[in-house]
Every structure is written in structure tokens, then in C-alpha cells.
Amino acid sequence: MKKINFIYSVTEIVKNKADDNIYKYVVLPNNLKFLLISDLNADKSGCSLSVGIGSFDEKINGLAHFLEHLLFMGTEKYPEENAYMDFLNLNNGSSNAYTTDECTVYYFDISNNYIDKGLDMFAQFFISPLFNKDSVDREMSAVNSEFLSNVENENSRMHRILQLCCNKDTRESNFNIGNFETLNIENIRDHVINLYETKYSADKMIGVLYSNKSIEEMEKMINVFNLIKNKNNQIQNENENSDFFYNRFIQYILKVQKINFLHKKIYSFQDIIRNDCKNKIIKYKSIEKSKKLAIFIKTGSSLICPILFTHIVDQFNMEDTGCIAILKDKNLAYDVSISIDNVSWYGLFCIEIYPTNYGTNKLDDILKVINEYFLNFKNWNFKCLINRNKINFEYKEKEDVIDVVEELSERLQTVSIVNILNFEYTNDVPDQDLINEVIKSLGNKDQWIILYADDEYTSKFNDGIFGIEVDSFLIKKMQVF
Known part of the structure; x- marks a missing residue:
């Protein structure tokens, strides 16, 4: 098998001293990017491919998720509907996929001896899927079943309430899982094919291949992915300067970090969140025998400066001086968890508070404690965190192959290849202006979205x-799909 000529390649990737893997990042002639990881001791091989489109790109609710399902259902080269999964099952393999707001990720692992054919079958998803009508009908049922399982999932229900808090002309308001009502429409197959043909382009795809093969062997193994069409016609001319191309590409994948937070472009949130949903406790029915208060705050993407957001979370959770300590001392809450989700132009900072029996009647007091904590936040000593990051990165344990390829292919959509392994451990301390803007956004209670899941709440x-039983005001502007 002949190796193709790559547009560009990178081998200087930051890794820890114990990491004896060999890494090489290449750009194929069709502008598809691939990270190759050679681990001679790997007991399995795996591959993942992320596509830089997701539910934000759909015009029919759930269509991107539906397309994800259908790519598993046969290709021109392997037309049998279950050929791919049967092959993986016979050879100690597994596979999965998921759709986010801005990205769709497909991945699999398999015994080392069968990775070549596994790659060929996998690549056909993006070269020549069939979209058979029978498959379309069956997978619609599968998507609907997934929706029904989410109806009983507390996190999915909370996300649905968040959608209702968004203005109905925004992408954030869309119901993105899909079900029979949104997908069982005339010409749905044509809509799926159109999404695939217009959005699934090689220049939006990033693959990761992990195997016990040498880098030279792996370079030949990914030849088949060059058959995927670049539908944006941005194929690199051989005479163009490779450094120029790569710099242009890096500027693209670094766009999240380069968002000018201080210009406050991320603060155009009034166009996303309904004004009547801000700084107001929004109650809804919980299906669990519990109560939970959740605060959602739009701020800068945590990708701008990972250490800054890690520090804020660490300080909040300090058992002696953090906000959680204050809430416990006042008998207002017994536990708190924090998460941060990112899209290209902002981050969503979520604080979930589990109130005590006493605290359930003191929700305003809980909110006041948290607001005052951010308004008076002063501890900006990053030294301990910097030291911890260094240690954690140097002694990071190996993960399962399938977890590595899945995580890295999605991360490569937004993170520089040079720091793809150590990104969450980077120690670039932010300047004071950035610190001030982030903490100001967190303490701006007028922009908070406050949800309260209560198993005793009732509404008609x-x-x-x-x-989901909800406050009546919440549905007066509800999006009708």
C-alpha cells in the first residue's frame, strides 16, 4: 500500500516523560486531519473521527442526531445493514457515536489484527453511505426510543427546561434529540441526505488512529480517508507554502482560545436568554425523590484559560474556606457540584446545589451566599494549582484506547495539536483584566438562570x-416544533 503525500505534518507534540508513544499529526490532500498514535504495547487498536457539525447546523429538530444513527446502516462497499457491527463483535471490538451542539463524534476499537479492515469499513460511513429507506424507518424508531429514555433522565429534563429559557429564534432553544413528531415528516430521507451532502465535508473532519503499528504503517492505513470528499473545495495546492497553510489552519482551530473576551462579544446573551427567565427561580417537576437548585451562568469559554476556571472551581469547593463550606455551615446545602460546558463563543458555568430540608425553604439565602461569594472573590494565588498540574500531567495514567481516540478527536476541533495532550494541564496564568471580567460575569446575578427541580412540585x-410540569410563564413563548 502506497503512502499518500500529506499537505503538512507535525511531530512536536507536548507529552509527559513517561509517555513512550509516538505521535504524528498529518493533513491529507483532501484537507482531512489525522492524529496517529503508535503504541507498540497496545493490546487493541482504535479510531475516532469527529465532524465539525452538530445540532446547531440542523433545520429540523433532531436531524443531526438522526444522521449519526443512519451512517451505521450500510454503505455501498458493505451494504449489509449490520456488517460493521457484526465485524466488530466478532473481533473483540465495540463502537459508538454521539452528537453535540457543534460536533458529531464516531469511534470504535478492535483487536490489533483486524484494524485494517475496521478502518476501511469505518471510512465508508463518510464516503458512500446508503441511507436505505428501510433503515430510515427503523432508525427513526431507535431515535424515538432514545428520546423516551431521556424523558426519565433528570439531566435531560433539566436541559429541556434550559431550552425553554432561550428565545425561540436561537439555536439553543431547539429540541435536539429528535423523536417521532419531529422526524416522521414527508421527505425526511431527503433532508438527511441533504445535511450529509452539504455539511459532512473532509475539511471539517479530524481523525485519531491508535494502534500497535508503526507510524509508517499507519500513514498507509489512513489512505482510504482521502476518498472522503472535500465539499468546500479548499484543497491545498502543492505549490502553496505548507507553513502558510498550517498557520492558517491553526488560526482556525485556535479560534475558541482567541475569542476576545475583553471586547465582551460573548456578552450578547440577551439575544439568547429570555429576559423573563433571568434572575428568577424557575420551578419544575423532578422525577427523583429529591430537590436540586441549579444556577446557569453564561461566561467566557473555559478554553480561553483552563487554569483560571479550574482555580475558581477548586476554590469554590474548598471544604474549609470555599462557598460549599459556607453553605454547609449555614445548614443550607449538603453538597454542590460544578461543571462548565463550552460552545465556540461562550461557556456555560453550572452550579448544582443539593439543599438540606432547611435549605429548601431558604432558596433565596442560598442564592445570596453564592452571589456574595463571587462578588467578594479575592484568592488569585495560582501557585498550588500550577504545581498540581505539573505533577498530574507527568504522572497521568494511560487510558483505554477507545477513550483516548474519542476524547482527542473531539478536542482537536478546538485545541492546538501541539498542546492536545496537556491542554487541561497548561499553566498560562491569565492577566488581571481577564480575571476581573470572568469573575464579574459570574457575580452578575441579573444574568443568572436559576432552575429548581422539586419532586413535590405540581402544575397543570x-x-x-x-x-415536564413547569411554571406557566415558561411556556407562554414556548417554541413549537
Whole structure:
């Protein structure tokens, strides 16, 4: 098998001293990017491919998720509907996929001896899928079943309430899982094919291949992915300067970090969140025998400066001086968890508070404690965190192959290849202006979205999709799909 000529390649990737893997990042002639990881001791091989499109790119609710399902259902080269999964099952393999707001990720692992054919079958998803009508009908049922399982999932229900808090002309308001009502429409197959043909382009795809093969062997193994069409016609001319191309590409994948937070472009949130949903406790029915208060705050993407957001979370959770300590001392809450989700132009900072029996009647007091904590936040000593990051990165344990390829292919959509392994451990301390803007956004209670899941709450109104009992005001502007 002949190796193709790559547009560009990178081998200087930051890794820890114990990491004896060999890494090489290449750009194929069709502008598809691939990270190759050679681990001679790997007991399995795996591959992942992320596509830089997701539910934000759909015009029919759930269409991107539906397309993800259908790519598993046969290709021109391997037309049998279960050929791919049967092959993996016979050879100690597994596979999965998921769709986010901005990205769709496909991945699999398999015994080392069968990775070549596994790659060929996998690549056909993106070269010549069939979209058979029978498959379309069956997978619609599968998507609907997935929706029904989410109806009983507390996190999915909370996400649905968040959608209702968004103005209905925004992408954030869309019901992105999909079900029979959104997908069982005329010409749905044509809509799926159109999404695939217009959005699934090689220049939006990033693959990761992990195997016990040498880098030279792996370079030949990914030849088949060059058959994927670049539908944006941005194929690199051989005479163009490779450094120029790579710098242009890096500027693209670094766009998240380069968002000018200080210009406050991320603060155009009034166009996303309904004004009547800000700084107001929004109650809805919980299906669990518990109560939970959740605060959602739009701020800068945590990708701008990972150490800054890690520090804020660490300080918040300090058992002696953090906000959690204050809430416990006042008998207002017994536990708190924090997460941060990112899209290209902002981050969503989520604080979930589990109130005590006493705290359930003191929700305003809980909110006041958290607000005052951010307004008076002063501890900006990063030294301990910097030292911890260094240690954690140097002694990071190896992960399962399938977890590595899945995580890295999605991360490569937004993170520089040079720091793809150590990104979450980077120690670039932010300047004071950035610190001030982030903490200001967190303490701006007027922009908070506050949700309260209560198993005892009742209402004659529901969200219209999940059947969640909600405050009546929440559905007066509800999006009708």
C-alpha cells in the first residue's frame, strides 16, 4: 500500500516523560486531519473521527442526531445493514457515536489484527453511505426510543427546561434529540441526505488512529480517508507554502482560545436568554425523590484559560474556606457540584446545589451566599494549582484506547495539536483584566438562570415534549416544533 503525500505534518507534540508513544499529526490532500498514535504495547487498536457539525447546523429538530444513527446502516462497499457491527463483535471490538451542539463524534476499537479492515469499513460511513429507506424507518424508531429514555433522565429534563429559557429564534432553544413528531415528516430521507451532502465535508473532519503499528504503517492505513470528499473545495495546492497553510489552519482551530473576551462579544446573551427567565427561580417537576437548585451562568469559554476556571472551581469547593463550606455551615446545602460546558463563543458555568430540608425553604439565602461569594472573590494565588498540574500531567495514567481516540478527536476541533495532550494541564496564568471580567460575569446575578427541580412540585402546564410540569410563564413563548 502506497503512502499518500500529506499537505503538512507535525511531530512536536507536548507529552509527559513517561509517555513512550509516538505521535504524528498529518493533513491529507483532501484537507482531512489525522492524529496517529503508535503504541507498540497496545493490546487493541482504535479510531475516532469527529465532524465539525452538530445540532446547531440542523433545520429540523433532531436531524443531526438522526444522521449519526443512519451512517451505521450500510454503505455501498458493505451494504449489509449490520456488517460493521457484526465485524466488530466478532473481533473483540465495540463502537459508538454521539452528537453535540457543534460536533458529531464516531469511534470504535478492535483487536490489533483486524484494524485494517475496521478502518476501511469505518471510512465508508463518510464516503458512500446508503441511507436505505428501510433503515430510515427503523432508525427513526431507535431515535424515538432514545428520546423516551431521556424523558426519565433528570439531566435531560433539566436541559429541556434550559431550552425553554432561550428565545425561540436561537439555536439553543431547539429540541435536539429528535423523536417521532419531529422526524416522521414527508421527505425526511431527503433532508438527511441533504445535511450529509452539504455539511459532512473532509475539511471539517479530524481523525485519531491508535494502534500497535508503526507510524509508517499507519500513514498507509489512513489512505482510504482521502476518498472522503472535500465539499468546500479548499484543497491545498502543492505549490502553496505548507507553513502558510498550517498557520492558517491553526488560526482556525485556535479560534475558541482567541475569542476576545475583553471586547465582551460573548456578552450578547440577551439575544439568547429570555429576559423573563433571568434572575428568577424557575420551578419544575423532578422525577427523583429529591430537590436540586441549579444556577446557569453564561461566561467566557473555559478554553480561553483552563487554569483560571479550574482555580475558581477548586476554590469554590474548598471544604474549609470555599462557598460549599459556607453553605454547609449555614445548614443550607449538603453538597454542590460544578461543571462548565463550552460552545465556540461562550461557556456555560453550572452550579448544582443539593439543599438540606432547611435549605429548601431558604432558596433565596442560598442564592445570596453564592452571589456574595463571587462578588467578594479575592484568592488569585495560582501557585498550588500550577504545581498540581505539573505533577498530574507527568504522572497521568494511560487510558483505554477507545477513550483516548474519542476524547482527542473531539478536542482537536478546538485545541492546538501541539498542546492536545496537556491542554487541561497548561499553566498560562491569565492577566488581571481577564480575571476581573470572568469573575464579574459570574457575580452578575441579573444574568443568572436559576432552575429548581422539586419532586413535590405540581402544575397543570408542561413543556410540550417531555411532559415536564413547569411554571406557566415558561411556556407562554414556548417554541413549537
